[in-house]
Amino acid sequence: MAADPPARPPLDPSRLATQLGRHGNRLRIEVLPESPSTNAELADRARAGAPEGTVVVAEHQTAGRGRLGRGWDTPARAALTVSVLLRPDLPAVRWPWLPLLTGYAVARTLRRSGFDAGLKWPNDVLVRGRKVCGILLERVEARPTTAATPAAVLGIGLNTTLTAEELPPTGTSLWLESGTPPTEPDRTALLAELLTTLLDEYDAWRSAPDDAALRAAYAGACTTLGREVRVELPAGGPLVGDAVDIDPDGRLVVRGPDGPVAVGVGDVVHVRPASGSWEVRRG
Numbered sequence: 001m002a003a004d005p006p007a008r009p010p011l012d013p014s015r016l017a018t019q020l021g022r023h024g025n026r027l028r029i030e031v032l033p034e035s036p037s038t039n040a041e042l043a044d045r046a047r048a049g050a051p052e053g054t055v056v057v058a059e060h061q062t063a064g065r066g067r068l069g070r071g072w073d074t075p076a077r078a079a080l081t082v083s084v085l086l087r088p089d090l091p092a093v094r095w096p097w098l099p100l101l102t103g104y105a106v107a108r109t110l111r112r113s114g115f116d117a118g119l120k121w122p123n124d125v126l127v128r129g130r131k132v133c134g135i136l137l138e139r140v141e142a143r144p145t146t147a148a149t150p151a152a153v154l155g156i157g158l159n160t161t162l163t164a165e166e167l168p169p170t171g172t173s174l175w176l177e178s179g180t181p182p183t184e185p186d187r188t189a190l191l192a193e194l195l196t197t198l199l200d201e202y203d204a205w206r207s208a209p210d211d212a213a214l215r216a217a218y219a220g221a222c223t224t225l226g227r228e229v230r231v232e233l234p235a236g237g238p239l240v241g242d243a244v245d246i247d248p249d250g251r252l253v254v255r256g257p258d259g260p261v262a263v264g265v266g267d268v269v270h271v272r273p274a275s276g277s278w279e280v281r282r283g
């Protein structure tokens with residue numbers, strides 16, 4: 001028997017506010033019925049000096065931005081498309097860990113909800129080897145007329161109820177991964193849990209003297225490690241080898257034919273399917 005199509009109810013802003021718990025007073029969340037891109041919207045606000053904790057959610061994102069210049073569009077209320085503004089008072093050399101931290105927080109949230117989520121470096125969240133969430137971090141300088149420090153706009157696109165017909169073959173959604181018959185995730189509760197976990201991880205990271213604890217936690221969740229990978233490098237490539245480590249700057253270390261190479265940007269393909277399992281080394 002065919003499964004009922006998902007109903008896709010709207011987010012409930014008042015329930016969201018009550019479910020945010022300890023971080024509720026740090027967040028200013030706006031749910032827009034439609035937006036071309038929550039990252040573009042929040043970047044404009046960041047340039048104008050919007051404070052840390054500003055969050056923009058779109059029920060329907062129509063021209064979303066993806067990594068490496070790609071797009072990211074989803075049907076109305078079939079995903080969580082959300083951008084979070086942070087202003088980390090940390091040296092720029094530590095910023096590359098922010099997108100990895102965000103992916104880690106999403107994977108952790110999903111695992112707490114019972115999904116077998118893992119990370120494909122740098123920050124694709126996979127369930128059973130298929131991508132359920134993409135993350136795009138954009139650094140934004142404030143206008144000189146504001147006193148604001150540089151902002152990180154963390155964009156998260158989490159597929160909640162997309163159907164197989166609405167997804168590329170490499171993608172999946174929580175609805176599709178929920179069992180038989182599929183059940184719809186409660187997007188309001190999920191968003192509250194995601195924002196709570198993200199801020200917990202952010203607080204732990206920025207109060208730590210360095211990135212070592214996050215590096216260990218991330219490596220434990222990263223299903224790319226230990227696999228043979230093919231990396232499409234922006235300048236040249238591909239590089240084929242074994243993914244052996246995450247270096248102190250968050251780069252993937254691939255042992256290729258000419259020895260280890262630390263990769264900072266690029267598209268990674270797991271040559272053999274990922275299991276999605278991870279080893280939790282923290283918390």
Ligand code: BTN
Nearest residue numbers: 037039064065066067134155157
């Ligand atoms: C990727 O290519 O994997 C990253 C996709 C990031 C998409 C999210 S959806 C919310 C936010 N707004 C955007 O325009 N992009 C990000």
